Amino acid sequence: xxxxxxxxxxxxxxxxxxxxxxxxxxxxxxxxxxxxxxxxxxxxxxxxxxxxxxxxxxxxxxxxxxxxxxxxxxxxxxxxxxxxxxxxxxxxxxxxxxxxxxxxxxxxxxxxxxxxxxxxxxxxxxxxxxxxxxxxxxxxxxxxxxxxxxxxxxxxxxxxxxxxxxxxxxxxxxxxxxxxxxxxxxxxxxxxxxxxxxxxxxxxxxxxxxxxxxxxxxxxxxxxxxxxxxxxxxxxxxxxxxxxxxxxxxxxxxxxxxxxxxxxxxxxxxxxxxxxxxxxxxxxxxxxxxxxxxxxxxxxxxxxxxx
Amino acid sequence: xxxxxxxxxxxxxxxxxxxxxxxxxxxxxxxxxxxxxxxxxxxxxxxxxxxxxxxxxxxxxxxxxxxxxxxxxxxxxxxxxxxxxxxxxxxxxxxxxxxxxxxxxxxxxxxxxxxxxxxxxxxxxxxxxxxxxxxxxxxxxxxxxxxxxxxxxxxxxxxxxxxxxxxxxxxxxxxxxxxxxxxxxxxxxxxxxxxxxxxxxxxxxxxxxxxxxxxxxxxxxxxxxxxxxxxxxxxxxxxxxxxxxxxxx
Numbered sequence: 266x267x268x269x270x271x272x273x274x275x276x277x278x279x280x281x282x283x284x285x286x287x288x289x290x291x292x293x294x295x296x297x298x299x300x301x302x303x304x305x306x307x308x309x310x311x312x313x314x315x316x317x318x319x320x321x322x323x324x325x326x327x328x329x330x331x332x333x334x335x336x337x338x339x340x341x342x343x344x345x346x347x348x349x350x351x352x353x354x355x356x357x358x359x360x361x362x363x364x365x366x367x368x369x370x371x372x373x374x375x376x377x378x379x380x381x382x383x384x385x386x387x388x389x390x391x392x393x394x395x396x397x398x399x400x401x402x403x404x405x406x407x408x409x410x411x412x413x414x415x416x417x418x419x420x421x422x423x424x425x426x427x428x429x430x431x432x433x434x435x436x437x438x439x440x441x442x443x444x445x446x447x448x449x450x451x452x453x454x455x456x457x458x459x460x461x462x463x464x465x466x467x468x469x470x471x472x473x474x475x476x477x478x479x480x481x482x483x484x485x486x487x488x489x490x491x492x493x494x495x496x497x498x499x500x501x502x503x504x505x506x507x508x509x510x511x512x513x514x515x516x517x518x519x520x521x522x523x524x525x526x527x528x529x530x531x532x533x534x535x536x537x538x539x540x541x542x543x544x545x546x547x548x549x550x551x552x553x554x555x556x557x558x559x560x561x562x563x564x565x566x567x568x569x570x571x572x
Numbered sequence: 573x574x575x576x577x578x579x580x581x582x583x584x585x586x587x588x589x590x591x592x593x594x595x596x597x598x599x600x601x602x603x604x605x606x607x608x609x610x611x612x613x614x615x616x617x618x619x620x621x622x623x624x625x626x627x628x629x630x631x632x633x634x635x636x637x638x639x640x641x642x643x644x645x646x647x648x649x650x651x652x653x654x655x656x657x658x659x660x661x662x663x664x665x666x667x668x669x670x671x672x673x674x675x676x677x678x679x680x681x682x683x684x685x686x687x688x689x690x691x692x693x694x695x696x697x698x699x700x701x702x703x704x705x706x707x708x709x710x711x712x713x714x715x716x717x718x719x720x721x722x723x724x725x726x727x728x729x730x731x732x733x734x735x736x737x738x739x740x741x742x743x744x745x746x747x748x749x750x751x752x753x754x755x756x757x758x759x760x761x762x763x764x765x766x767x768x769x770x771x772x773x774x775x776x777x778x779x780x781x782x783x784x785x786x787x788x789x790x791x792x793x794x795x796x797x798x799x800x801x802x803x804x805x806x807x808x809x810x811x812x813x814x815x816x817x818x819x820x821x
Contacts, residue, residue: 335792534608
């Protein structure tokens with residue numbers, strides 16, 4: 266059985282990864298799981314300088330979901346490379362930093378430096394964070410701005426480049442297609458959906474930033490649909506994410522077209538879930554006599570174009 | 573995994589005592605356990621509860637039934653629960669000192685286990701146990717048995733003395749010397765308690781903000797401090813009260 270996944274020149278040993286934002290830099294998670302058992306770890310969205318993140322309430326639960334307004338709190342590039350990276354390397358993790366600069370220039374600089382840094386397996390460009398004033402989702406909802414950024418980032422990124430898309434657009438597959446045309450190696454779909462919570466006692470938005478990002482099982486059907494639509498338009502691999510909590514959820518994403526998946530919100534609830542699901546997936550492949558993930562990838566499409 | 577060994581016992585209005593058999597590390601006072609309410613996805617996040625008491629693998633917690641998750645939890649029958657913990661940073665347990673403990677409502681919970689350990693370390697304990705009114709008072713005798721000086725106060729005087737916790741603290745701090753003030757309760761109460769100590773007495777507070785993962789990687793529960801944002805769950809829940817920027821909390 267071969268459960269490895271190819272992303273450009275990178276080969277993930279299995280399709281189970283942990284998503285950016287809900288894995289930190291792996292330190293806490295490594296107390297619960299062996300990071301080297303994962304396909305990859307996507308670390309917290311990174312900026313050049315450390316970022317404090319948003320003030321006030323940052324998280325609230327919704328039915329089967331979570332609204333967050335963290336605001337890309339992170340340690341900054343220097344500390345990431347000096348302090349966080351060595352730990353992850355020591356743990357044998359496949360490390361994919363999520364790059365979330367404020368500006369085009371910042372993203373370019375981050376990608377240039379990171380892709381030349383030893384121990385970095387690939388870069389995930391975040392054009393989809395809904396919780397910051399500058400940059401963030403603005404890069405991911407306007408196709409012209411998106412195109413310019415991805416073109417420039419691609420030029421300076423020597424390692425595999427993954428683009429994490431925003432679902433807050435009319436047709437997400439247009440962005441995926443454009444990323445592919447520019448030469449991105451992979452698509453991550455999806456980041457959080459824009460949501461909001463009103464505090465009825467105080468008669469005002471719950472979050473200081475008013476809007477927030479919705480994740481968790483609540484968004485799963487929306488994410489499945491996004492991956493399904495993207496798969497129809499691109500040939501590069503898609504990493505599916507959005508509320509995965511069971512083996513069945515993973516299979517849904519794969520059958521919709523995902524080559525790999527990320528566990529995000531549910532890692533917060535059950536930190537050992539990613540490894541448990543990797544084991545369950547292997548057992549499923551054995552049970553169903555599946556030799557390679559490509560046998561079921563995108564199988565839910567009427568015509569399985571790729572086989 | 574943890575075993576809920578008794579049905580949740582109602583100990584006052586909205587408050588329940590839950591007893592879990594958890595094999596694992598012995599908790600430090602101020603630490604919490606993070607409980608998955610059911611095996612589904614709603615409620616989704618775990619609910620954190622500070623350790624009220626611990627003896628021979630039995631961890632007791634006090635649950636205030638306030639929302640969907642806690643309402644479901646207090647109606648639970650005995651059986652297995654998915655519990656992570658003990659987690660977080662606890663209180664500093666002094667030795668042979670004179671200490672002041674002040675709790676408000678369910679915030680009294682972590683102070684019981686703390687008082688127990690402080691007593692073992694031969695501290696002189698003054699305990700101010702505050703509740704809104706008599707119907708909310710829980711475990712009065714258990715608290716009283718640990719304290720050298722015990723003061724029960726309620727907002728309306730229906731049990732103990734009619735006073736706010738902070739009124740009582742102002743009086744005590746004004747008339748006697750203490751080596752440490754430990755407090756847990758509503759933010760407004762803790763903030764005032766810290767102000768009352770006016771930096772003469774070290775203060776440790778246990779914050780009760782909204783936790784995401786409970787183990788420190790999601791950055792969802794930050795509290796603003798003199799040294800920047802800290803994680804409520806992993807850098808706390810116990811903090812030096814003078815380090816917190818109370819106006820931002």
